[in-house]
Amino acid sequence: MKYSQITAMLAITKASLRSIFRSPSAIVFSFAFPFIFIIVFGFIGGGNGMQSIKIVMDPSADTTNVLYTALKNTNTVRIIKFENDAALKEAQSKGNFAGIVNIKKNTEGPYPYKIELKSTTASNDRWPQLRSMLISTINAVSDSTFKNRPAIAQLDFDYKRDIAVIREYKTIDFILPGQLGFSLLSAGVFGVAFTFFNLRNQLILKRFFATPVTRTFIVLGEGLSRVIFQMITAIVIIGAGYLFFDFTLINGVTTFLAMLFLSFIGLNIFMGFGFIVSGLAKSESTIPPFANMITLPQFLLGGTFFSADAFPKWLQPISKAMPLTHLNTAMRSVAFEGQSLWQVKAEIGILVLWAIAVYIIATKVFKWE
Structure with a gap:
């Protein structure tokens, strides 16, 4: 009877999967820890409150006064423009900016000017800051x-009148993709690093080599689990959030x-980091420092809790270069904005480039014995 590599791989997958479910650390980092944040922020509700304030100036706004100059020069506001009304309305429906601001001369009352603000419930995380x-x-x-003298202007704003109901952007819409990304990152890096280091250190891989199963199917079996x-x-996580x-x-x-597909791509990248850590580690105690060098910067700067736009300008290029940032951005765009996988192809393309680079390094440093 011919030896089946597929059967051997599935046997390895089954055994490895059973050990994962029996591992307290795997359960904590993959399920419990992300759920703590999801539950906390899920019950808080409202907006995440951390994104930079992008605004659109109404075409009829008076831009010759000191109020407009003050808005334009502040570091907390960025005035953006769109090519046409269709692009503006699409961005508004997705909550891509805080609101439309109009500065008018006031013909009634003691104030020289009045400022009007119009927005939508899709920007609930931004317009209160604005x-x-x-x-x-x-x-x-x-x-x-x-x-x-009286104030130079009054804010003419009424929630019922000036906030159009589209769909509400809630804290959970920002937090859940970030926590899912963190779960994938920690499991991929720490899980793979510890698994393959222990398999090598405890001579289990050496025992595998005594069987007809090939190295490729050993890796596939462990990776599949x-x-x-x-x-x-x-x-x-997605089901509970929904x-x-x-x-x-x-x-x-x-x-x-679409979110599951993006999760699959992200997980494979992070598993590649795990292979690198496993290959570089000289002992089990050196795995956490190596792994934390990869996971902590991404956890803090990869859009888990805050948008990259919330960081100082010098830090934003670093944040936006990280694979977790692109994974989180793609998942939020797909989930809330309704974009297709094709529409987030730029994010997917960057993730694929990361995957290629990571696995090239992994093949150079990974050790079997």
Whole structure:
């Protein structure tokens, strides 16, 4: 009877998967830890409050006054423009900017100017910051311009009138993709690094070599067990977010499957990092330092809790170069904005480049014995 590499691989997968489910650390980092943040932020509700304030100036706005100059020169606001109304409305429906601001001369009342603000529920994470910032700007300009006179302007804003109901951008819509990305990152790096180091150190790989199973199928078997476990994790995290915290899956099952596909790509990249750590580590105690050098910067700067736009300008290129940042961006674009995988092809392309680079390094440093 001919020896079956596939059967051997599946046997390795089954045994490895069983050991993963029996590992407390795997359960904690893949399920429990991300769920703690999802539950906390899910119950808090509201916006994430951390994104930079992008605004659009109304075409009829008076831009010759000191208020506009103050807005334009502040570091907390970025005025953006769109080629046409269709592009503006699409971006507005996705919550890509805080709101539309209009500065008008005031013909009624004691204020020389009035500022109008219009936005949508899709920007619930941004327009409250913008409203506060506009009030602060009015006060600052008034203090520098007048002493014993009324404020230079009033903010003409009414929630029911000026906030169009599209779909609400909630904290969970930002937090859940980040926590899913973190789960994939930690499991891929730490899980693979410890697994293959222990297999090598305990001479289990050497015993495998005494069997007809090839090295390729050994790696595939172990990798497949990790993929199965993490895909189950992804399904549970996304499903719990949708059922219990109203996480937005704008296109339903299609969006859900797209997020799983992105999770699969991200996990394979992070597993590559795990192979590198496994190859570089001289002892089990050296794995955490190596792994943390890879995971901690991405956890802190990869868009897990804050958008890259929230960081100082000098730090943003570093943040936007990280694979976790592109994974999180793609998943948020797919989930809330309703973009297809083709529309996030730039993010996927960068992830593929990361995968190629990581596995080239992994093949150079990985050790079998």
